[in-house]
Amino acid sequence: MSYKITDGAKAKQTVLSPYTHFFTETVEVGRISPLLFFEAGHSTYNHERFYWQNADKTMTLVGIGHAHILMNEKKHGRYSDISDKWQQLCSKLVKEEKDMAPVLFGGFSYDEQNRHHSEWNEFPSSYFFVPSFQLKIADGKTLLSVNLITDSENATTIFDKLREERDRLIHIAQVEEFDITVKNKVIETIERGKEKYIEAVENVTQQIKEGKADKVVIARAIELEFEQDLAATTVLQAITNEQQESYHFGLQVGTSLFFGATPERLIEVKDGKVYSACVAGSIRRGKSAKEDRELGEELLGDPKNREEHQHVVSMISKVFESYCEDVLIPKIPKLMKIRDIQHLYTSVEGSIGQQNNIFSFVEALHPTPALGGVPTTVALEMIRKHEEMDRGYYAAPIGWTDASGNGEFAVGIRSALIQANHAYLYAGGGIVADSDPNEEYDETWVKFRPVLRSLGGKLNG
Numbered sequence: 001m002s003y004k005i006t007d008g009a010k011a012k013q014t015v016l017s018p019y020t021h022f023f024t025e026t027v028e029v030g031r032i033s034p035l036l037f038f039e040a041g042h043s044t045y046n047h048e049r050f051y052w053q054n055a056d057k058t059m060t061l062v063g064i065g066h067a068h069i070l071m072n073e074k075k076h077g078r079y080s081d082i083s084d085k086w087q088q089l090c091s092k093l094v095k096e097e098k099d100m101a102p103v104l105f106g107g108f109s110y111d112e113q114n115r116h117h118s119e120w121n122e123f124p125s126s127y128f129f130v131p132s133f134q135l136k137i138a139d140g141k142t143l144l145s146v147n148l149i150t151d152s153e154n155a156t157t158i159f160d161k162l163r164e165e166r167d168r169l170i171h172i173a174q175v176e177e178f179d180i181t182v183k184n185k186v187i188e189t190i191e192r193g194k195e196k197y198i199e200a201v202e203n204v205t206q207q208i209k210e211g212k213a214d215k216v217v218i219a220r221a222i223e224l225e226f227e228q229d230l231a232a233t234t235v236l237q238a239i240t241n242e243q244q245e246s247y248h249f250g251l252q253v254g255t256s257l258f259f260g261a262t263p264e265r266l267i268e269v270k271d272g273k274v275y276s277a278c279v280a281g282s283i284r285r286g287k288s289a290k291e292d293r294e295l296g297e298e299l300l301g302d303p304k305n306r307e308e309h310q311h312v313v314s315m316i317s318k319v320f321e322s323y324c325e326d327v328l329i330p331k332i333p334k335l336m337k338i339r340d341i342q343h344l345y346t347s348v349e350g351s352i353g354q355q356n357n358i359f360s361f362v363e364a365l366h367p368t369p370a371l372g373g374v375p376t377t378v379a380l381e382m383i384r385k386h387e388e389m390d391r392g393y394y395a396a397p398i399g400w401t402d403a404s405g406n407g408e409f410a411v412g413i414r415s416a417l418i419q420a421n422h423a424y425l426y427a428g429g430g431i432v433a434d435s436d437p438n439e440e441y442d443e444t445w446v447k448f449r450p451v452l453r454s455l456g457g458k459l460n461g
């Protein structure tokens with residue numbers, strides 16, 4: 001058996017047998033740039049990598065190679081399926097290490113009941129993997145782990161080879177140069193179904209006025225074609241420089257890369273505490289500090305945006321009230337200012353109840369009314385009917401968990417999918433009774449900006 005166990009999303013998952021063991025070894029190393037480590041995996045593990053950095057930069061994770069893939073195409077029970085499989089894997093851990101560092105990284109599609117033939121064909125309903133080589137920068141330490149999940153009798157020999165490979169990757173990351181000056185050249189920008197989008201917003205607004213729903217988030221996509229194929233590391237490098245105060249993520253599935261810079265946390269579990277965030281309601285940044293402050297005040301006092309926001313607060317509060325103790329949610333939103341946009345923001349925290357793990361929170365929360373609507377089921381029906389696209393992993397949970405149950409999922413907005421020389425960008429907005437289609441259209445352009453700029457595209461709107 002070689003240490004490259006699988007090949008892309010279509011590969012078989014290793015079958016767990018009574019003889020399967022999950023071997024892991026973590027060493028502390030000198031400083032390594034996470035992006036250079038990601039790049040070091042380029043030639044051998046081109047389609048088997050992930051990148052993650054949380055918004056306050058206290059957790060950076062890079063994964064290279066597939067030690068094990070967990071995925072499913074389930075319409076029901078997909079969260080507990082991944083959770084159970086991860087628990088099973090963890091029960092195979094050979095517990096020689098003090099520090100159980102291995103993580104499971106991946107995501108879920110937005111709507112498992114609304115998949116079309118689209119650019120998302122390579123993405124299953126759920127897709128996670130344990131990387132063979134994992135870089136984790138947290139608590140002032142740079143840790144490198146090697147993970148091997150196997151029932152082979154030759155595990156020791158395989159693991160020795162993996163250690164050699166680890167050293168080779170570290171060496172490349174520390175020594176080789178990486179050209180960050182590459183400029184992508186856009187040769188075409190296609191707005192997909194602009195009229196359809198406007199119509200969808202009008203239609204949904206009308207139905208909200210008729211009392212059929214309170215809020216529905218409608219999204220659209222633009223497609224860019226480039227002169228040359230895009231390189232994953234270059235794209236990630238650009239996005240991390242774009243929007244500093246956000247989560248930066250990249251997930252390779254098949255030949256695609258899903259990446260973005262999202263300001264929105266879905267759920268974090270950390271040592272018995274849980275955190276979420278309500279991010280909804282938007283206005284642009286001002287050209288001067290004064291105008292910026294005025295726009296912020298306008299947003300805080302605007303009934304339409306406050307309504308968009310309050311729906312999110314109510315729903316997340318309900319989930320926290322029933323899943324947690326010591327729930328803490330401020331009564332009034334604050335402003336979250338990021339490079340191109342200001343949002344209304346309310347923090348949410350609680351203490352985790354015993355029965356619940358991170359996947360039960362993901363299941364209970366996704367989609368919040370920030371990306372779905374109120375009532376959720378009605379909103380999802382309207383999205384399926386009017387949006388007429390496959391959101392894929394856009395607006396969906398993406399993140400990681402570890403063997404001790406800690407982890408974090410962000411909402412995959414301000415994001416795009418990349419395939420060869422094409423990029424597909426997605427953005428939407430919360431529609432309520434007072435929404436105006438043209439203003440919503442403009443708001444999506446502001447939300448396209450960070451990803452668009454990182455790819456070298458032209459900014460409209």
Ligand SMILES: C=C(O[C@@H]1C=C(C(=O)O)C=C[C@H]1O)C(=O)O
Nearest residue numbers: 279281282370413427428429430
């Ligand atoms: C739908 C998106 O963002 C969501 C919609 C917002 C709004 O309409 O004000 C704000 C933040 C997010 O909850 C997106 O970025 O695509």
Ligand SMILES: [Mg+2]
Nearest residue numbers: 281282429430
């Ligand atoms: Mg909005």
